[in-house]
Amino acid sequence: MLPWLLFVGGLIGLTASFVLTVERFALAQDPDYTPTCSINPVLSCGSVMSTPQAAVFGFPNPLLGIVGFAVVTATGAALLAGGRLRGWYWLGLQGGATSGAVFVHWLIGQSLYRIGALCPYCMVVWAVTVPIFWYVTLRNLHRLKPADRRLAAVTRYHSVPLACWFTALVALIAARFWPYWSTIGIAG
Template sequence: MTPHAATPAPDAEARGQASAPGADLPVISRALPWLLAGGGAVGLAAAGALLVEKLNVLRDADYQPTCSINPVISCGTVMNSPQAEVFGVPNPLIGIACFAVVTTVGMALLAGARFQRWFWLGLQAGVVFGAGFVHWLIFQSLYRISALCPYCMVVWAVTVPIFWYVTLHNLRTGHLPVGGRGRRPLDVLARNHTVVLTVWALAVVAAIGQAFWTYWQTLL
């Protein structure tokens, strides 16, 4: 009798994928490299454009930023606020550094790179910081500075999906362990991943409408 070949044991990542929430949604991980590369490039371009406007303002105090359109949509008002340099350097510099890393990771994944768990956990820490910082800036823009920066809003729009899908990927692959009780709700969120982003976008639009309602009424 010919001996049967031994079946190779699944590796750790495969075992994690089989037991983690959303394990049947590989589309998330397949789309992640494109999201990181594309979203990172868009965020990098927005941060770069904002830095150029900032440099123009520093060179010429009378310079009117191209993204300052009216009293509400005004990059100049945002750039001249203390919140624009909360860590002691212009926020666009932070954005350029962070989005350059995100874009590089996305391109590496598209080229076939595979990263260890510690790398994904480091990226997770970065996107958590980015999402938290963005939501703090949203609050400051709406309720403290009372102005909107179009380039900043582009950064908002790409940062949250990057955070969301990196998190889902790490949950799906088991890089972020999930207890038994957390599996079911996380699986529901993974299956409705686009719904979560839609609700977030609608919430931000609603907040913008509420914060500047008096001004919007003058345009009617």
């Protein structure tokens, strides 16, 4: 399962990051450009792209996604082809997946509570980053402590934490933007 998750999740994240990069460059060339993912006041890539949070390290954040998801995709492809990766590689992948998960959660907080808008392509990145982090972490923990009963229980019910995470994220989004949803008839 992990090789397919890395390959498909990496491709999805890579595609979303690439599209975001193209949109960001188009917006940089023409300030009047409306990104394809700017749908309404809440789902608005343009609103998110024009903030300092969109270039935390001095360049557009999606460039990090292009690099990171290319590595994830290549890792999945190598595993699907029967490759065996060394421990140091898995530790590096864990570091990258953990950094990506931390960064994504910071961006979620910024989108919800500072910027007040959501970027649909960014949400796609969120949706693939967390499962990649979770399953890489489970794989690495299992390799460190294969006989740990608690880890075996977590592994058996591996999808529960992800379901809880997605449910919590949807609840946070619904609560944060409830006034908007209710005015357009979605909420009631």
